[in-house]
Amino acid sequence: MKRLSVAVHLLVTCLVFSGLLQLGAQSGKTFRGKVADASGALIPGATVTITDLATNKSIHTVSGKDGQFELSNVPADAVLVVIEKNGFASFTKRYPEGGAGTITINASLNVASLSATVVVSGTVDPEAKPVPTREDVMLTPETLRVLDRQEIEMGGPMAGGAQMVQNTPGANVVGYGQTGATKYTIILNGIQQGWAGENQGFTEPGSLGITFDGIPVADAATGLWQSATLPQDLLIQDVAVTYGPGQPAGRWYNDAGGSIEFTPVQPTLEHHLAVQVAEGPYGQQNFDFVGNTGNFKGWKTVLGGGLGRGDDFRVGPDGFANPAKDGSVFGKTLRSFSAGSIALGVYYAKAGGYRAQIIPTSDQGLVVPTGVGVNTMNYSQPTSGFLSSLPFNAYNKYDTNEMFLSYLRENLNLSSKMTVMNTTWYNHIRRLHRRGTDALNANDQVDEYNNPHSDMLGDQADMTVQLPMNKIDLGGFILHEAYNTRNLFYNPAEGGNGPKEIVNSGAKFRDGYFQHDNVAFYAQDDFYPTSRIHILPSLRLVGFSDSYSNQAYKDFNIPIKAGVIPTTHCSLYAPASDPFANIFGAPSQGIYGNTTKDQGSYCAEHASDSAVEPAIDASYMPKDWLTIYGGYETTYRSPALGGGGGMFQSTDPTYYILAESQYAQIGGKVHFTHAPILGNMIVGGDFYHMNYKNQELDYETAAGVTGTDGGNSIYKGVDLFFDADPASNIHFTLNYSGEKANYSTYVLGNVLAACGTPANPAPGCTFYNGLPVSYVPSFTLNTSIMYGVIYHDHEILEPRFWIQSTGSQYLWSNLSGGPTNTKEASFTVANLSIAAPLKLFKQEINLELDVLNLANAQYNQNEYISSGGYFSALCTSSSPSTCANGGYINAYPGAPRAVYGSLTYHF
Numbered sequence: 001m002k003r004l005s006v007a008v009h010l011l012v013t014c015l016v017f018s019g020l021l022q023l024g025a026q027s028g029k030t031f032r033g034k035v036a037d038a039s040g041a042l043i044p045g046a047t048v049t050i051t052d053l054a055t056n057k058s059i060h061t062v063s064g065k066d067g068q069f070e071l072s073n074v075p076a077d078a079v080l081v082v083i084e085k086n087g088f089a090s091f092t093k094r095y096p097e098g099g100a101g102t103i104t105i106n107a108s109l110n111v112a113s114l115s116a117t118v119v120v121s122g123t124v125d126p127e128a129k130p131v132p133t134r135e136d137v138m139l140t141p142e143t144l145r146v147l148d149r150q151e152i153e154m155g156g157p158m159a160g161g162a163q164m165v166q167n168t169p170g171a172n173v174v175g176y177g178q179t180g181a182t183k184y185t186i187i188l189n190g191i192q193q194g195w196a197g198e199n200q201g202f203t204e205p206g207s208l209g210i211t212f213d214g215i216p217v218a219d220a221a222t223g224l225w226q227s228a229t230l231p232q233d234l235l236i237q238d239v240a241v242t243y244g245p246g247q248p249a250g251r252w253y254n255d256a257g258g259s260i261e262f263t264p265v266q267p268t269l270e271h272h273l274a275v276q277v278a279e280g281p282y283g284q285q286n287f288d289f290v291g292n293t294g295n296f297k298g299w300k301t302v303l304g305g306g307l308g309r310g311d312d313f314r315v316g317p318d319g320f321a322n323p324a325k326d327g328s329v330f331g332k333t334l335r336s337f338s339a340g341s342i343a344l345g346v347y348y349a350k351a352g353g354y355r356a357q358i359i360p361t362s363d364q365g366l367v368v369p370t371g372v373g374v375n376t377m378n379y380s381q382p383t384s385g386f387l388s389s390l391p392f393n394a395y396n397k398y399d400t401n402e403m404f405l406s407y408l409r410e411n412l413n414l415s416s417k418m419t420v421m422n423t424t425w426y427n428h429i430r431r432l433h434r435r436g437t438d439a440l441n442a443n444d445q446v447d448e449y450n451n452p453h454s455d456m457l458g459d460q461a462d463m464t465v466q467l468p469m470n471k472i473d474l475g476g477f478i479l480h481e482a483y484n485t486r487n488l489f490y491n492p493a494e495g496g497n498g499p500k501e502i503v504n505s506g507a508k509f510r511d512g513y514f515q516h517d518n519v520a521f522y523a524q525d526d527f528y529p530t531s532r533i534h535i536l537p538s539l540r541l542v543g544f545s546d547s548y549s550n551q552a553y554k555d556f557n558i559p560i561k562a563g564v565i566p567t568t569h570c571s572l573y574a575p576a577s578d579p580f581a582n583i584f585g586a587p588s589q590g591i592y593g594n595t596t597k598d599q600g601s602y603c604a605e606h607a608s609d610s611a612v613e614p615a616i617d618a619s620y621m622p623k624d625w626l627t628i629y630g631g632y633e634t635t636y637r638s639p640a641l642g643g644g645g646g647m648f649q650s651t652d653p654t655y656y657i658l659a660e661s662q663y664a665q666i667g668g669k670v671h672f673t674h675a676p677i678l679g680n681m682i683v684g685g686d687f688y689h690m691n692y693k694n695q696e697l698d699y700e701t702a703a704g705v706t707g708t709d710g711g712n713s714i715y716k717g718v719d720l721f722f723d724a725d726p727a728s729n730i731h732f733t734l735n736y737s738g739e740k741a742n743y744s745t746y747v748l749g750n751v752l753a754a755c756g757t758p759a760n761p762a763p764g765c766t767f768y769n770g771l772p773v774s775y776v777p778s779f780t781l782n783t784s785i786m787y788g789v790i791y792h793d794h795e796i797l798e799p800r801f802w803i804q805s806t807g808s809q810y811l812w813s814n815l816s817g818g819p820t821n822t823k824e825a826s827f828t829v830a831n832l833s834i835a836a837p838l839k840l841f842k843q844e845i846n847l848e849l850d851v852l853n854l855a856n857a858q859y860n861q862n863e864y865i866s867s868g869g870y871f872s873a874l875c876t877s878s879s880p881s882t883c884a885n886g887g888y889i890n891a892y893p894g895a896p897r898a899v900y901g902s903l904t905y906h907f
Contacts, residue, residue: 032070033105042067046085053078054531127343128266141619143243157278157902161230169719170737174862180231181324182353190776191257204695209259221483221516221641223254228351229403231326232306234288244663245635248522248540256661267300278902284310305329314356320392324353340412352400356389358890366874397435404428417466427456444506445489456481476521483514510599511552517545536617544638545608548648550600607656611636630666662691681724690715711746729788741773771819778807798835813865815886827859843907850900860891
């Protein structure tokens with residue numbers, strides 16, 4: 001700690017000293033001009049933003065009734081001028097370094113494309129985030145992909161948070177269902193985030209940061225994000241995907257492989273309303289809206305929300321279609337004053353749906369018995385149907401996900417050279433799994449009531465000091481979370497009147513309380529000897545602390561059935577004060593013959609750790625149209641908590657080791673506003689190398705066998721993106737990622753030293769060194785083209801065609817508890833949409849038809865090798881041996897062709 005303090009002190013001192021080498025004031029410039037449309041008509045109320053490209057500081061004004069504007073005392077650095085007005089495409093131009101003088105701008109704004117009109121542009125408040133422009137992407141010293149409304153809408157009108165991300169390089173979205181109501185897993189360049197399905201084998205789950213309006217919304221204790229808590233896409237203005245841990249000033253607790261920022265619609269100076277209704281197959285319906293009050297007595301406020309419902313594309317033989325529903329509401333208000341601004345935001349979402357189960361890809365003789373709503377049948381894709389699911393009375397599980405978020409953010413300008421920002425937030429996350437009669441499970445665990453929840457309180461502070469050649473950021477965050485793991489697998493027939501009221505013989509239950517604390521402090525410098533060269537060294541100190549208390553006997557005190565004594569209560573190092581310690585220490589498990597399991601293996605425990613994260617990034621812009629960048633960043637992540645196999649439960653906290661991400665990238669970006677043929681275009685690409693060390697890889701087979709693996713993996717590949725607007729009515733995109741990922745070390749048994757070597761493994765240890773990391777597609781590719789049919793200077797039709805292709809990926813085996821060389825096939829999906837906007841004075845009604853999976857391709861989006869335990873209850877004496885012994889493949893099939901119609905009203 002002392003060495004760290006000295007290092008931070010020396011870094012800050014050197015950076016401040018280097019900034020003070022250049023003293024003296026720079027002469028300012030004046031920008032004035034007018035804003036008009038393509039016909040020459042003047043446009044009042046357009047927002048003019050001028051950004052100093054050296055300091056990234058912006059100043060604003062608004063055009064008057066005559067379309068005129070003026071901004072004085074603009075720094076002599078190179079600047080970027082952006083002019084925005086609702087309903088128009090923005091005007092962007094870069095101006096080079098120069099001395100004092102007046103620069104005149106005559107800006108001509110073209111009418112915006114249909115997709116761009118949903119987002120309301122134009123604000124003079126620094127708190128209200130505009131959509132990052134292509135110039136913003138050029139100025140970022142790392143790989144950044146911005147998905148605007150045009151890319152977001154390619155997920156379809158029922159899309160949720162996960163589907164919005166699928167058009168960025170390296171993204172692979174896996175889940176069940178077809179709307180935002182159910183949960184999904186996002187795999188970005190092989191790094192996983194989310195929660196969906198039965199699949200195991202994801203490398204260190206929850207290693208992507210997820211933020212909403214800059215606030216972290218992934219559970220800090222588990223690192224996982226419930227994608228169903230962002231079920232509505234109309235609320236989202238844009239999605240910004242950062243590859244790699246990113247700059248320390250914007251890094252959170254699980255950004256090991258990257259981060260995804262969902263920026264909601266923002267308050268604006270003008271009032272606006274958008275209402276959308278949509279209808280699709282399987283009874284799917286959705287309604288959402290966004291409204292802006294404009295400037296009302298100094299306050300700007302936005303309010304939006306939506307409701308959705310519908311069935312799944314997978315249907316059981318009894319007609320059960322796994323219905324789902326969702327709802328969300330968002331509000332944000334802000335006010336600016338002479339020294340800064342203040343903003344308050346509130347967001348609430350609740351979504352849930354029945355989960356259609358995995359299905360074998362080949363007939364294994366898994367017989368669904370009579371008496372559950374159908375005649376006897378074999379359950380598999382070739383026998384019961386590729387898109388079939390189990391009947392309701394054989395299996396039904398309803399999964400609800402809920403989140404409430406509130407936050408307060410203050411921006412304060414202490415001087416022209418110093419600003420302070422503080423954000424305080426509260427986040428409540430809850431999920432509820434209700435599983436009814438389950439023909440797949442033993443009689444003692446046919447039902448489930450799973451109700452874990454978290455309450456997180458945090459505060460982030462940042463101070464920026466502007467020096468002549470340096471911008472220094474100092475700050476950090478602190479958060480505290482209380483996380484409860486409550487869950488019960490039980491049989492109501494063995495007593496009790498309610499779903500939460502019985503712990504019977506053979507049940508599994510847990511009710512542990514975690515206290516999770518995380519703190520981070522950082523010092524970051526942006527040193528720019530010229531506006532074209534930026535060097536960003538930084539140091540970040542992180543600390544994690546976790547304590548655990550098993551409260552199962554407190555919360556389940558009355559419901560435990562008489563005579564039932566759990567065989568594993570506090571089984572690991574039970575203290576003498578524990579009333580069951582003399583009976584249920586580790587050597588005496590199971591002596592009473594019961595199988596009832598308290599999944600909290602510890603009564604109480606505490607663990608903590610800290611680390612230093614150095615980073616260096618740099619960018620060079622030799623030309624206005626070219627940026628070259630690169631960097632090396634280190635970040636740490638604490639082990640995931642919670643669940644039946646998490647830390648302090650089936651995982652010994654001796655293995656509380658911070659996972660370490662070492663991420664390096666080098667890349668380039670090219671941007672032309674008037675390129676031959678391509679017009680306004682941007683193209684970028686990078687090569688990255690990530691060494692992800694000390695991972696904790698827990699798994700649990702369907703038979704209930706748990707294991708803890710550990711190891712290191714190496715990811716390397718390329719990301720490419722390309723956008724072009726050859727004309728104002730043509731838009732083209734392409735995203736590509738190619739990747740290879742392998743385990744440099746992987747041992748089942750967790751402690752390398754205790755497991756020996758791959759050539760001579762200790763008993764109970766298995767090495768998988770060199771095998772490929774599961775579920776990392778060899779490539780992802782998506783491309784789209786949109787064309788606006790113009791008639792009398794008005795767009796009357798907008799067809800759009802796009803494809804999404806996912807390369808082959810290696811499977812995980814529940815049978816062996818490790819990765820394999822078995823591949824899942826690649827697949828490609830084509831899509832089409834046609835929009836028809838109708839102009840009525842200043843209002844717009846848009847009719848749209850979306851056809852997803854146009855060719856009705858049949859594919860499995862996710863597969864794994866079964867251990868045989870999940871469907872063991874459906875095995876018969878005539879079944880093949882693999883029915884019980886495993887080795888076959890289970891899958892989640894992809895969605896078939898779906899046609900959606902939607903109507904959107906703007907004014």
